[in-house]
Amino acid sequence: MKSTHTGSESKLSRIAFFMNPIDGRYEDLLKGNKKLNIIKDLTAGLIVAMVAIPLAMGFAMASGLRPEQGIVGGAVAGLLGALFGGSKYQVYGPTAAFIPVIGGLMATYDHSFLVLVSILAGGLLMICGVVKFGRIVTLVPHSIVVGFTIGISIVIAFSQLGEIFGFKEKIGYGLLRQIERTVKYLPDANWYAFALALITFALCKTLIKLSAFIPAPLIALGFGWLVSSTLLKNNGLILIEDKYGAIPTNFAVFTTPQLPALTVPVVYDIVYYVLAIFIVAAIESLLCSRMADRLANNTGTPYNPNKELWGQGIVNIITPLFNGFPHTGALARTAVNIKAGAVSPLSGIAKFTFKLLMAAFLATYLEQVPMACIGGVLLYVANGMVKRGEIKEVYSSRNPFHIILMIYTAAAVPLWGFMPAVLTAIMIFVIMVMLGWVKKPVIQDVRVSV
Template identity: 90%
Template sequence: MKKTHTKSEGILSRIAFFMTPIDGRYEDLLKGNKKLNIIKDLTAGLIVAMVAIPLAMGFAMASGLRPEQGIVGGAVAGLLGALFGGSKYQVYGPTAAFIPVIGGLMATYNHSFLILVSILAGTLLMICGVGKFGRIVALVPHSIVVGFTIGISIVIAFSQLGEIFGFKEKIGYGLLQQIQKTMLYLPDANWFAFALALITFALCKTLIRFSAFIPAPLIALGVGWLVSSTLWKSNGLILIKDKYGAIPTDFLVITTPQLPAMTASVVFDLVYYVLAIFIVAAIESLLCSRMADRLANNTGIPYNPNKELWGQGMVNIITPLFNGFPHTGALARTAVNIKVGAVSPLAGIAKFTFKLLMAAFLATYLEQVPMACIGGILLYVANGMVKRKEIREVLESKNPCHILLMIYTAAAVPLWGFMPAVLTAIVIFVIMVLLGWVKKPLLQDIPVPAQTPAKRIMETV
């Protein structure tokens, strides 16, 4: 009886800690020049907000949603993640990995069903955080993660062929269908749209090399807007407002979940999409948190994987209710956040404010951006997801099993979809482990930073 009582007290104390917004993650804000640190965080929040607006719009539209849903959702997720997440530096928002999952759901169901699925997935994430399952997610082998990332980049690139070539018809979902439709509609392509997509891609790719302080995607959108409203005004470019209408500035829109009539098919899809969102959110957020600590050379309190899962759960329960959709840790925006000097979650809180203010001010201009620019930005995102260094690491492992896992996952994601690809890859990996072909990963294999008393608090709860 005493043991049960102690266990319940441990869970309650863990939940109390997870619900504390001001925790050890702000330690670096109080070191040295406090005013300068605050300025660093505010500057980082502003830069990330400028980078995030076009990406959020693009991810939302690629997922079958409206552009403002990405803007508002990304802002709300950024605030919740900064308050209740487990990382000092991580930026939260819509990510590329969710595109095939959300896009597939929206092709069959509506936004209300997506909200229900996200709330259930968020609840599962919070339960896993309380149950201290954060480090277990790290058992997924690196080869599968790399293959998954490559596969998602292929999905994103091919999903934007319609925007890049300026097609008026939809090319749909599914790699083979997209290739088939592209070949069918290619004689009617708008080559001005194609040129603008390439210009957008080149601007993003080039400007980011000069400085992390340059919001390359936002500048690319500005160039696209300028060209489409002047030189190429009469060249048939499809604008965001042509496809989605005006972008509203009333961001306080509450939407509620809704369950359709229950059939065997609906139950299957409900379980499928809940698990898909749960897996993507858990893996990507924890990988992003781990990457952020390395990139920032964090020598203080490390990210807390269990608190991160709790925070992800809150993000995916609350964000969709504000007319949003599932979000997670964003690798590229987190990297920008660190490179421009963020030292604490205050940067994420600042991003929330700056993003909504800028979106309200720029809404009239954003709706006049050509869809080809969105296609070019997402092509840039897809290109950036494929890391040669990570592929080389798998290849240089000289383990044919891991090389096979990477290639299999990379091909299976665009061909069969996220869940079948990842689950079968994990099953194959487990079989390889049981046969002794690859080393069995152990929890103690996962590196844990040296602990001071303050670090132990973050690690143990």
């Protein structure tokens, strides 16, 4: 009885710690010149907000949702993650890894079902944080993570073929179907849209290399808006407004979860999508937190994997209610945040404010952006997800089985979908460990406060 009582007290103290938004993550804000540190965080928040708006819109539309759902959801998730997450530097928002999961769900169900499964996944994330499952993610081998990332990049690139070629017809989901329909509709392609998509891609690639302070995607969308409203005004470009209507500036829209009539397929889908959201949110946010500490050369309080899971749970319970969808730690935006000089979660709080203010001001212009530009931005995202260094790292392990795992996962994600690919890859890995073909993974220790 005594040990049980102590365990309960430990869990309650852990929850109290997790619910405290003012923790050790703000330690660097108080070091040295406090005013300068605050300015650094506010500047980083502004830059990330400018980078995040076009990405959030693109990820939402690629997932079968409306552009404003990405803007609002990303802002709310950024605020909640900054308050309750486990990392000093991590930026939260919509990410590419969720596109096949949410896109598959929205092809069959409505947004209220997405809210339901996201809330259930969020609860599971919070429980895992309380029982200290944060370090378990390190058991997933690097080869599967790299393969998964490559697979997602393929999914994103092919999902945007319709926008890049300016098709009026939908090319749908599924790699083989997308290839088949692209070939079928190619004679009707709008080559102005194709050229604009490539220019958008090139602008993003070029500008981001010049400086982290340049919001390349937003500038690329601005260029697309300018060209489509002048030189290419009557050349059949499909605008965001044509596809989704006007972007509303009333962001206080709430969606309640709804449970459909329970049948065997519905129950299966609930379990499937809850697990899919849980796995993506847990793995991506924890990997992103770990990457952020390395990128920032953090020598102070390290990221707390258990608090991160708790924060992810809150993000994925509350964000969908604000007309949003599942979110997690965003690798590229976190890197921009660090390079722009952020020292604490204050930058994430600033991002929330700046993003909503800019979205309200720019809504009229954003809806006039060609869909081809959104395709170009997402093509840039897909291209950036494939890291040569990470692929070389897998090959340098000189273990052919890890190379096979990477290639298998990369091919399985676009061909069979997220969950079948990841679960079968993990099963294959377990079998390889049992047969002694690969080393048994070891849980990496992380210093945590509670």
